[in-house]
Amino acid sequence: MPLSKAGLNMSSNLSQNKKTVLSTQGYRGTRDFFPNDQRLQNYVYSKIHKLMHSFGYEEYNGPIVEHLELYAAKSSEEIVREQLYSFKDKGDRTLAIRPEMTPTLARMVASKQKELLKPIRWYSIPTCMRFERPQRGRLREFDQLNVDIFGGNSLDEDIEIILSAVDVLKCVGAKYEDFEVKINHRGIINSFLSNIMNVPEGNISSLLRLLDKKDKLSSDEFSVECKKLNLTQDQTNNLDQFLNSSIEEIISLLGDYAAPAKELKNRIDSLIELTSEKVIKFSPEIMRGFDYYTGMVFEVFDKHPDNQRALFGGGRYDNLIAAFGGDDLAGVGYGMGDVAIINFMEVHGYLPELKKETDVCVIRFSESDRISALKLSKELRALGLNTESPVTLSKFGKQIQNAEKVGAKAVAFRGNDEMVNNTFCVKWLLTGEQEIYNYEKEGFDLFYKKLKMN
Template sequence: MVNDNQKIKKTNLSTQGYRGTRDFYPEDQRLKNYVYTKIHTVLKSFGYEEYNGPIVEHLELYAAKSSEEIVREQLYSFKDKGDRVLAIRPEMTPTLARMVAAKQRELPRPIRWYSIPTCMRFERPQRGRLREFDQLNVDIFGGNPLDEDIEIILTAIEVLKSVGATLEQFEVKVNHRGIINSFLSLNIKAPKELIPQILRLLDKKEKMSSEAFQTECKKIELNEKQINQLEKFIHSSIEDIIIILGENGNDAIELKKRIDILNELTQSNCVKFSPEIMRGFDYYTGMVFEVFDKHPENNRSLFGGGRYDNLVGAFGTEELPGIGYGMGDVAILNFMESNNLTPKLKKETDVCVIRFSENDRLEALKITSNLRSLGIKVEAPVVVSKFGKQIQSAEKSGAKAVVFRGNEELQNNLFAVKWLATAEQETFPNKADGYLNFFEKLKNS
């Protein structure tokens, strides 16, 4: 028991958030809103609809639908008060599959959906990766695979272009799981049980030296001939692959068709065949792709996705082929920063109302109300200070003008406007016509 003479030491709470999470101060949220508005505009222009889902799901959903790495190493899981094992959402695709399966027969085809959910994964925070992040998910189900594959990559390209990127600043690397599966089974003759290990190894190939790659290949008991064939395959063009696979090259022929159409549409060569692109998730079955920043200071994969023909059927419903991708907000913000695309965004205030004393509170609030009724973004005064200081505050807020009623304006039933860009001042009648005239001039300023 603490007696009255004992001093209880006060412990101050830390101002640091949980490692790998972020605080969004107004200027940060401003940029986030700017990017998301661009994304919404692009995807709605393609006919995609926004959806959302719960931030927690039953653990078994992720155990069945996410990669082994996510489930084993990165999942935040817990038991609720009913002793149910749940997990915080590490990605959106399993939830998407569950939702589509639940109403599969009711949903009109094709299903074009997108979402920007907050996700969490327990991993080491680094550039481009945090524990808490928002991730754009774009998916399409129930259409022709060729048309879906082309469209999904076009949406990714247009999202990057919407934040100011040019086609020279990034590239889309594509591959097909059917190509590598055919090559491993028929050309290398790798045992079926080794194929998942080889796929995981190829997924990491870009971050490894040739010597390290060969060492890892030997660990899974590939011989010299197989390793040489694998390395030759990795450096082959799509045309080479078609020849190598011969009569088993239909997937390569189909992939080349997609590359040719996309490059014709974009009038560029931003879409390229890359045999080393595997994507880590087990549910990809067809075309896979990753988008890379070409800037030397951020030369890395930004995001990716692929075709998953067997995702929905696991819920006991009929198969519904689809394709999609996920793009983290951290990755796109880093891309914008490295390519000098981050805009300087000001607070979205149109007008600031100024007061001169404690006696003009009601008049200032009336002006504020009249201006807001026209859809003008107005900051009302909550502190009375010197005129010059209020002008400085209005300039910092990004306002185009300040509005006030001094003694002369009150006597003549007017309101005054000072335009901050030019320092010009004018008056308008303090009635409906006057406010409408000011509104029109503000819109054109």
């Protein structure tokens, strides 16, 4: 793509000022992944990929840029108004960098709805961007695990999606006492507001958004916001009491309107039996800010005193696919940011000690043995061994030290004697022992077996 006029001017200015020093600092809220960082991310993602496949989920992906109206229609008001990165392309189309994956997922499923085998079990780990204040557990650029299931029985889907959410944390080392899954149902609060408190329908969406951020407000601030929505003090008090009720109390309170609460109790009872009552909790204050949620909603909370916060969450969205002109197709899912799970592992002591995965280093003695060293490296790689070849000449001892630093188990080389006798020599770094192997298939196989045993 050709540079714009502004881009050409900037390029010209830089070329004219040879002393210009570019900053090494990246854009605020983004990250550089140095090899150690990437190694940890790969470790976590490999655990997640294995877990998702064990549940039968298939990986998918989508574009990082979508038409703005997709998010305007299907993302939360906070994301669209305050956090969206939007711009116009050269065709004067208004686009946005994806802040979340669910609208793209719904668009993709709707586009091939009749062709897809049901139930649809999909997951993805896309990169997203939101313009918000960077803080612990929250950045502007982040990866987000998205797990969704469509086209099955809602009870079974809801149970499965939360079981997979629990297992995501367990697969990186978590125990049941480390976290809680707080569960609610949008129908419960809707029934209470409409049928018990008689809140006008036009105020319910605004009140739900207020309840979603209630934990960030003081009691007085919450009361003031309730007054703005025309709630009396008695109604505010009743709402507070409701938010501190058990599922059994709410079923009794809602009476003829208790169907959503009864549905949720069935899910909670099943999940407790399948996991632990330490983990599964009913929490009527859980709302989730996205407008597309229609049924069960949940959030997973870290219980560690140094990280007591919501890690991730999700819920049921029964009307999302039909919005694209397709047939009704109910779904449920969740999104989990990579920053949150890394912080969770860190505070609980679950971060592994990861090293560069080098099996063997080949060493050289002079300019004349370059080709023989490279041939030996090729043979070792053909065995499936991670093999580093030398790209600089240094003393034998220095090459041994470098091999130890990268975590190699052995060094291998061919000196004059090994070339004459058609062998190669191996020095085992842990013991210092040296061994000679035939430069034939039998010798390489023996070396491979011993290395894998160490």
